[in-house]
Amino acid sequence: MQKSKLVRLLALFLSIGVVATACSSDDSDDAPAAPATTAAATTAAPATTAEVEVVQGGSLLDAVKARGTLNCGVSGSAVAFSETQADGSVTGFDADYCRAVAAAVLGDANAVMFMALTAAERFTAVQTGDVDVLMRNSTWTQSRDTDVGMDFGPTTYYDGQQLMGRVSDGFSGTSGIADLEGAIVCTNAGTTTEKNIAEATELAGVNITLNSFETGDEVWQQFLDGACDISTTDGSALVGRKVKQQPDDEEWVIFPPTPISKEPLGPVYGQNDSTWADAVNWTVYATIILDEYGVNQANVDDWLAEPGEVGRLLGGDGELQTTMGLSADAFYNVIKQVGNYSDIYNSNLNPVGLYREGSANAHWKEGGLIYSPPAR
Numbered sequence: 001m002q003k004s005k006l007v008r009l010l011a012l013f014l015s016i017g018v019v020a021t022a023c024s025s026d027d028s029d030d031a032p033a034a035p036a037t038t039a040a041a042t043t044a045a046p047a048t049t050a051e052v053e054v055v056q057g058g059s060l061l062d063a064v065k066a067r068g069t070l071n072c073g074v075s076g077s078a079v080a081f082s083e084t085q086a087d088g089s090v091t092g093f094d095a096d097y098c099r100a101v102a103a104a105v106l107g108d109a110n111a112v113m114f115m116a117l118t119a120a121e122r123f124t125a126v127q128t129g130d131v132d133v134l135m136r137n138s139t140w141t142q143s144r145d146t147d148v149g150m151d152f153g154p155t156t157y158y159d160g161q162q163l164m165g166r167v168s169d170g171f172s173g174t175s176g177i178a179d180l181e182g183a184i185v186c187t188n189a190g191t192t193t194e195k196n197i198a199e200a201t202e203l204a205g206v207n208i209t210l211n212s213f214e215t216g217d218e219v220w221q222q223f224l225d226g227a228c229d230i231s232t233t234d235g236s237a238l239v240g241r242k243v244k245q246q247p248d249d250e251e252w253v254i255f256p257p258t259p260i261s262k263e264p265l266g267p268v269y270g271q272n273d274s275t276w277a278d279a280v281n282w283t284v285y286a287t288i289i290l291d292e293y294g295v296n297q298a299n300v301d302d303w304l305a306e307p308g309e310v311g312r313l314l315g316g317d318g319e320l321q322t323t324m325g326l327s328a329d330a331f332y333n334v335i336k337q338v339g340n341y342s343d344i345y346n347s348n349l350n351p352v353g354l355y356r357e358g359s360a361n362a363h364w365k366e367g368g369l370i371y372s373p374p375a376r
């Protein structure tokens with residue numbers, strides 16, 4: 001066994017020991033905790049089952065390959081990002097990134113077991129190993145990255161928090177925090193958006209009533225019923241919900257023009273498993289790099305003989321993929337079965353009116369932030 005691997009395994013055994021000790025006072029059960037149902041539980045200590053699975057297999061990458069399916073956490077009700085359909089299938093930008101990882105790791109984009117999670121449940125599901133990866137409009141923050149046993153992958157969607165109000169209440173596209181005095185503001189429990197709005201109004205000396213709900217559907221029902229003056233969350237979710245619930249209505253208005261926060265959304269997985277992290281991260285990077293070259297789902301077969309970076313990523317010279325534990329054609333499978341970044345973005349987000357052009361999600365050569373390290 002390589003020394004580095006041995007050291008890593010020892011570190012994992014030690015971390016399990018620490019976790020077991022930390023849990024012993026209030027949690028004698030060895031089974032993974034059920035997903036949390038309250039916001040407070042998002043900081044629960046990790047259970048050990050997934051980590052044991054990782055130790056035995058060396059990495060979650062081996063465990064997922066042995067299982068043959070990817071367990072992927074999603075929202076299930078985030079319009080255009082992950083929506084559970086009547087037939088049980090899940091569609092959307094985040095759902096497609098679950099499929100992309102399955103295509104890379106398992107050669108089959110359909111080998112995904114989706115798990116719908118509320119905002120408050122999602123991080124416990126990562127910590128316990130209930131999901132291998134979370135693709136659930138989850139914002140990368142310092143506390144989440146450092147406090148609760150998780151690592152974050154590359155940002156797939158640069159978002160920011162905005163608010164939705166009614167024109168008849170006096171709100172317009174240029175309204176701001178200062179206009180919220182006395183408003184009943186609704187959002188989801190266990191989110192950055194809940195914290196951001198509380199902080200922003202407090203700092204501005206504006207008094208609001210903040211009501212937090214477990215699911216997005218509850219928030220929107222409250223807003224529709226008139227029980228909330230304002231609904232606030234990631235701007236993309238406001239746009240999606242407006243299109244879904246009030247497509248032709250000018251009454252709902254989104255503001256302020258510049259979001260009140262940064263919400264970089266992307267994959268989340270258990271910490272300290274860099275082999276697994278590499279598999280997820282380079283899946284995302286491959287969709288970005290191949291997009292730069294114009295290699296997409298429709299034309300990928302025409303590029304197979306291409307030299308250089310495209311050839312390396314598509315498997316002609318696929319040593320980089322095999323070295324990281326994937327098949328040489330792992331990223332060919334991603335593009336062929338799911339698509340490149342633009343394919344995934346445009347097919348899911350254009351229909352609700354979200355476009356890359358002019359946004360932070362544009363290609364870096366077009367003034368955006370979507371950028372990948374080189375494949376070499």
Ligand SMILES: N[C@@H](CCC(=O)N[C@@H](CS)C(=O)NCC(=O)O)C(=O)O
Pocket residue numbers: 075077078079118119136137138139188190191192193215216217233234237238263265
């Ligand atoms: N990005 C924020 C918010 C994520 C979040 O859960 N947003 C809610 C409010 S839109 C959501 O996605 N709900 C699904 C829905 O809109 O139904 C975070 O990571 O805390």
